[in-house]
Amino acid sequence: xxxxxxxxxxxxAVAAMSGFNVPVANAADYPVYEVPVVEPSGFYAxxxxxxxxxxxxISNIDPKVDGFLVGGLAGWELRRNGIVAGVExxxxxxxxxxxxxxxxxxxxVRWLGSARLRLGADISPMFTVYGTGGLGFANxxxxxxxxxxxxxxxNMTGYVxxxxxxxxxxxxxxxxxxxxxxxxxxxxxxxxxxxxADLRLHTIRGALVYHFGM
Numbered sequence: 511x512x513x514x515x516x517x518x519x520x521x522x523a524v525a526a527m528s529g530f531n532v533p534v535a536n537a538a539d540y541p542v543y544e545v546p547v548v549e550p551s552g553f554y555a556x557x558x559x560x561x562x563x564x565x566x567x568i569s570n571i572d573p574k575v576d577g578f579l580v581g582g583l584a585g586w587e588l589r590r591n592g593i594v595a596g597v598e599x600x601x602x603x604x605x606x607x608x609x610x611x612x613x614x615x616x617x618x619v620r621w622l623g624s625a626r627l628r629l630g631a632d633i634s635p636m637f638t639v640y641g642t643g644g645l646g647f648a649n650x651x652x653x654x655x656x657x658x659x660x661x662x663x664x665n666m667t668g669y670v671x672x673x674x675x676x677x678x679x680x681x682x683x684x685x686x687x688x689x690x691x692x693x694x695x696x697x698x699x700x701x702x703x704x705x706x707a708d709l710r711l712h713t714i715r716g717a718l719v720y721h722f723g724m
Contacts, residue, residue, distance in 0.1 A: 552723045554684075555584040560715025562606045564692075566617035567708040568652045569701070573617045575608035575711075583717065585628070592632040594640065599625045601647075606711065614655035619709065620663070622692065623647040624670045638676045646670035646692045650709060657702030666709060668694035676719075684719045 563576035581602020587594055601623035609616045624647065630640025646668045653661035674688025694709040 551586075551588045551590075552721065553584070553586050554719050554721040555582070556717050556719035557582050558600065558602065558715045558717035560713055562604065562619075562622075562711045562713035564606075564709065564711035566608065566619075566650065566652070566710075568615055568617060568654060568699070569657075569705045569707075571610050571613045571615040571654065573608040573610040573615050575606050575617050575619060575709075577604060577606035577619075579604040579606065579622060579713065579715065581622075583719070587628065594628070594630045594632070594638055596628050597626070598628055598642070599623070616651075616653045617707075617709075618651040619711070620649045620651060622711070622713075624690070624692075626670060626672075630676075636678050639673070640676065641673045642688070642690075643669070643671045646694065648692065648694055648709060648711075650697075650707065652699050652701060652705070652707050654701050654705070657705070659700060659702070662700040662705075664697050664699050664707075666694040666697040666707075668692060668709075679718075682721050684721065686717045686719060687714070688717070689714050 559580045560578070562579055566573050566575050579602045581600055583598060583600035585596055585598030587596030601621065604619050604622050606619040607617060624644055626642045626644030628640050628642045630638050632638050648666045649663060650666060651661065651663040670690055670692045672688055672690035674686050676684050676686040679685050690713045692711040696706045696708060699705045699707055
């Protein structure tokens with residue numbers, strides 16, 4: 511036993527004098543896997559106000575229209591590694607209207623709405639830019655004095671495209687400014703024997719949005 515002990519002590523001394531190092535594993539020796547960053551996601555709701563202008567074409571007569579719009583919006587979004595994707599719907603009251611005096615023709619857009627997809631990216635911890643597009647909806651009353659019947663209102667369906675920028679104001683509150691273009695083609699109106707109307711609108715609006723669960 512004493513012989514074995516002496517051998518082990520001698521072997522240890524030789525290893526120490528020769529500078530022999532026994533490799534020791536540490537954290538740097540293992541691969542590092544990055545976990546995707548998932549930012550707060552979920553439902554949000556808010557209200558908006560803005561201005562719109564454009565053209566309404568009723569039986570080849572073109573009353574220019576403009577006016578304000580106010581309404582509400584709601585949506586859901588997912589944020590992942592600085593990318594945001596989601597869905598949003600909105601509806602609002604408008605007084606966007608106009609008249610072609612020479613042809614005694616008027617157009618009055620009563621309400622405006624949409625159901626859209628949103629896709630964007632964070633450009634800083636505070637700001638997000640995004641594009642959006644989807645279905646547009648509107649109700650317009652049209653009148654042509656020279657025809658009988660002279661006026662009718664109809665719901666219109668088309669498409670909407672736009673873009674915007676959103677800023678974090680508080681922990682759950684964000685503000686945004688966005689542009690939306692609406693296009694509605696060949697909606698039927700019971701004016702005269704028959705009439706068709708188109709509507710094209712450019713809108714700019716600001717909104718305050720509250721995010722739940724952030």
